[in-house]
Amino acid sequence: MSFGGFIDFFQKGKTFRPKKKFSPGTLRYSLYKQAQASLSSGINLRTAVQLPVGEDLYDWIAVHESCPTMSGGPKFEYLWADKEKYKKPTQLPAPQYVSLLMDWIENQINNENLFPVSTDVPFPKSFLPLCKKILTRLFRVFVHVYIHHFDRIVSIGAEPHVNTCYKHFYYFITEFDLVISKELEPLMEMTTKICHDVIQN
Template structure:
């Protein structure tokens, strides 16, 4: 199976420390890790850092997922960014698109990924200053190397970051919009995922995403309506305490 990334990702040269960390983290994830437990904030660590780590991780991983179906997601096949006949997502960014605007799915997702990268690189939202990395960020970098951390995002994870009042609201919006990519891919391109053998990988990524945003109440429950049955089956949510 050939996986391609929708946007460039950092690669690691064999024999380097980062390549070793990448392989070690991959082995850890493949060892049957409990995703419900791994998303929980480690004792004594900072929630802001923990959220930042996962925002960057999911940004990279969902890029990878979308990259597997880009040639099948065109303006002709997907003239609207939708999740079935009942759900359509409009694009607005406060600058070029000041009002919610219907767009073809590939255009919506391209603008989304560009917007997310801009938020991550905006020091007013994700401020960073030089400092010694704490345990949490060291662990986070190890985790993120599994899927190839973008160079531009490394700065986000430097320790000693000052808190931004906009940080959590922006992260909620990022994660909500990333979820919509899951919706579109599952509903409109699931056959492609099955054909290339990517179904299990995408399901695992989705479960990780769901458990994380559920744990910290980062995505409104109503957003999950298009994938209600899928989520119920994959995540066994009947056995979970749902957030408000």
């Protein structure tokens, strides 16, 4: 996964490919449609990662593959563990970490034992802790992208779109206390600037 892969993370409809279908007329279908509508604004960034005129292909690829670790600056490094292939927390290049994360999340949300489709089936006790884990790991992608790729985001004109995605995500996780405050630390200064109503402790 290149920087373009990170950009796809923020692109409408490109993050996950849930296989489940919610029945029209149900509460979960209504909530699903509302969530989709809230993410419907923004630009298509696929063309933004294409080779610029006059640029060397190898140079262009090289600048997109420069993340040997999944980090959020010098104080934060994120290790991957999935209890299957990576049983112990393992250092991985950022593109590999993000790719594994997206696959892992897709598997979780498509597992109807974890994310039931029918309103007749109750959510398991593990549902909220799992959601917190998913959202914490997704927040780490924001951290990495903002800290290590912000110049690229600005250069392709994606800053407003990525900021909007971040604000939506941030407001959601803080509204329901889904990510612990320690995880939010790497972006707190930026968050205070772009989310004007953030109250600092």
